[in-house]
Amino acid sequence: MFFNIIKAWLAAIVVYLIVGFLTKYYFLIDSRGFLIVYFFLLLHFMALFHLLLIPRLLALYYAHPAKKILCGFIGPEKYKRAFEDFAQEHSFLGLTFASTRDKDTALEEPHEYFMYSKTELFSELYKQIKSSLRKSKPLHVCSKLFDELNLKWEWATVNDIPIYTFHQRDDMHIRRLVKRFIDIVGAALLMIILSPLFLIITLAVKLDSPGPIIYKQKRCGRNGKQFIFYKFRSMVSSIEGDLRRELEFKKYLEVKTNKGKILSSKDITTVGSILRKASIDELPQLWNVLRGDMSLVGPRPPIPYEVKYYKDWHKDRLSVKQGLTGLWQIYGRGEMPSDKSIFLDMIYVINRSLILDINLIFQTIPAVILGKGAY
Numbered sequence: 001m002f003f004n005i006i007k008a009w010l011a012a013i014v015v016y017l018i019v020g021f022l023t024k025y026y027f028l029i030d031s032r033g034f035l036i037v038y039f040f041l042l043l044h045f046m047a048l049f050h051l052l053l054i055p056r057l058l059a060l061y062y063a064h065p066a067k068k069i070l071c072g073f074i075g076p077e078k079y080k081r082a083f084e085d086f087a088q089e090h091s092f093l094g095l096t097f098a099s100t101r102d103k104d105t106a107l108e109e110p111h112e113y114f115m116y117s118k119t120e121l122f123s124e125l126y127k128q129i130k131s132s133l134r135k136s137k138p139l140h141v142c143s144k145l146f147d148e149l150n151l152k153w154e155w156a157t158v159n160d161i162p163i164y165t166f167h168q169r170d171d172m173h174i175r176r177l178v179k180r181f182i183d184i185v186g187a188a189l190l191m192i193i194l195s196p197l198f199l200i201i202t203l204a205v206k207l208d209s210p211g212p213i214i215y216k217q218k219r220c221g222r223n224g225k226q227f228i229f230y231k232f233r234s235m236v237s238s239i240e241g242d243l244r245r246e247l248e249f250k251k252y253l254e255v256k257t258n259k260g261k262i263l264s265s266k267d268i269t270t271v272g273s274i275l276r277k278a279s280i281d282e283l284p285q286l287w288n289v290l291r292g293d294m295s296l297v298g299p300r301p302p303i304p305y306e307v308k309y310y311k312d313w314h315k316d317r318l319s320v321k322q323g324l325t326g327l328w329q330i331y332g333r334g335e336m337p338s339d340k341s342i343f344l345d346m347i348y349v350i351n352r353s354l355i356l357d358i359n360l361i362f363q364t365i366p367a368v369i370l371g372k373g374a375y
Contacts, residue, residue, distance in 0.1 A: 061094070068096040070108055074132045074139075075116035083114050083142075086158050110137070116158075117143045122343040123313050129166055130316075133350070139166045149340060151331060151347075166350050178354060183296050186361070187289040194283060201232055201280065208271035209236065214284055219301035222321045227293040229301060230284035234272025246305045253309050253338045279368045285324050297357040298323025299345040317345040320352060325364040 073080045087095040098110055115132050119125050125145055133139055146162040154162030205213045211233055219229035275281035288294040301322035327344040
């Protein structure tokens with residue numbers, strides 16, 4: 001909550017300054033003393049508003065039983081009490097749990113669900129989540145495994161265990177059209193803006209080592225449909241290397257090594273190492289986005305031999321259009337073993353929305369600049 005308040009406060013400062021600079025109301029930024037006092041008071045007002053006023057108003061609103069949000073519980077019954085205590089302690093959330101002893105709540109369909117999982121495997125957690133999802137209804141999942149992802153998406157904890165929300169919305173036609181519009185406009189603008197960089201990279205790759213400038217490869221898109229995938233060449237080409245990488249990928253899935261270890265430094269050219277570290281070897285995929293093979297945001301398109309070794313739960317990552325960036329690219333990349341990285345893709349598949357896509361696009365920028373996990 002505190003960091004959300006700070007982010008909202010900083011956003012208010014930026015908007016205020018932009019309005020002051022770009023409009024005739026320049027007096028808004030004329031006095032530095034006024035600005036300091038104004039934003040100091042604004043921060044305190046926002047903190048009081050969010051931490052004191054809003055919870056009290058919500059508690060008053062949800063005090064009436066008819067206005068409470070009925071929740072169902074999924075998991076061992078002995079853990080349900082902890083969630084009921086959580087609902088009572090945070091009355092401003094308006095949550096109440098269905099009870100078999102209460103005829104009214106027993107018959108009424110819950111509006112939201114809470115699930116407690118003790119599993120220590122991401123594969124099992126995903127299967128539990130998938131089987132517990134109800135169409136268009138939020139599922140709040142409590143699991144210790146979320147601590148390993150380091151997403152910081154928890155909105156609450158129960159017994160110090162984080163709660164993540166999964167909300168599978170209807171795949172509306174209008175949402176797909178808007179997403180496609182964003183893909184076309186975004187990819188076209190980026191290709192125009194980055195065209196000088198394309199030229200520089202083209203010359204660097206050509207002068208660095210023999211071989212094609214653009215590397216073409218078959219990849220699997222939505223529902224496993226294959227397409228030609230483009231990127232700036234960053235590796236030496238050899239059949240032996242391809243066979244070795246296939247075996248390394250199989251090991252990556254089975255032994256859960258980090259994906260960055262699949263490649264050997266001998267496979268990568270001098271310029272290629274720079275391109276991969278900065279993730280700019282992927283820029284030609286903007287053409288794939290324009291063509292409709294890929295989206296700006298989504299799971300990364302796998303190589304056909306990778307799909308060959310997929311386990312059953314892995315295959316769901318192919319249920320959506322593959323993307324240029326996504327949760328794995330921002331939070332994991334080459335530093336994550338297979339079960340965590342694929343689970344991140346599953347979080348996106350379930351929770352995908354236009355708002356999430358836009359957030360991930362903006363989060364990609366610092367992830368690329370910092371180069372964390374690049375391989």
